[in-house]
Amino acid sequence: MQSSDARARRCLESDHEGDLITKAGRLDLAFTPSGTSGFADLAPQAVQFEVYGHTLLAARLEDIIRSKEAANRPQDRQDVVVMREMLKRK
Numbered sequence: 001m002q003s004s005d006a007r008a009r010r011c012l013e014s015d016h017e018g019d020l021i022t023k024a025g026r027l028d029l030a031f032t033p034s035g036t037s038g039f040a041d042l043a044p045q046a047v048q049f050e051v052y053g054h055t056l057l058a059a060r061l062e063d064i065i066r067s068k069e070a071a072n073r074p075q076d077r078q079d080v081v082v083m084r085e086m087l088k089r090k
Helices: 004-013 039-045 061-071 074-088
Strands: 017-022 025-030 047-051 054-058
Touching: 039 061, 061 074
Parallel strands: none
Antiparallel strands: 017 025, 047 054
């Protein structure tokens, strides 16, 4: 049986993407999101959050929409409708 470190390393090395279901809802993980070239493309405009004393970066809503439109999965198309409405209310 692999250790959790080995599984995490394998996941990172494989450019794995996945969805997690949390108490707060679905969390999409993508190391190189569709329609982007990855971290270097997204980081300059990323939104910063402080979580338990750690600074985290998250792609801005416009970049998430760009990625979801490029992926064009049914769930992404639904998400884009909601996210565009969120942008209108900013």
